[in-house]
Amino acid sequence: MNGNTHLSPLEGARALLGEHYKNYVIIVQDFDEPTTYNITYSDPFVAKGLLDSANNYHQAYLSGGEQEEIEWLWTDDDEEETD
Numbered sequence: 001m002n003g004n005t006h007l008s009p010l011e012g013a014r015a016l017l018g019e020h021y022k023n024y025v026i027i028v029q030d031f032d033e034p035t036t037y038n039i040t041y042s043d044p045f046v047a048k049g050l051l052d053s054a055n056n057y058h059q060a061y062l063s064g065g066e067q068e069e070i071e072w073l074w075t076d077d078d079e080e081e082t083d
Helices: 009-020 044-062
Strands: 025-028 038-041
Touching: 009 025, 009 038, 025 044, 038 044
Parallel strands: none
Antiparallel strands: 025 038
């Protein structure tokens, strides 16, 4: 190893979030390239759910808080029912 442990800001954010959160999505846009973005996430399936949820929240925010009620369906995969 050459001793250079400098991380890019995106790599640093990913490392920090990975230490403290189970799941995350990071979307960033460079100043010099306003038509492109970089995205990284902890899990592709969880990222889809987080992005959908964030989009619903953001749409409600933009519409002044009018949001249809969301029905949550919770499942617990860790516990199996036994008969």
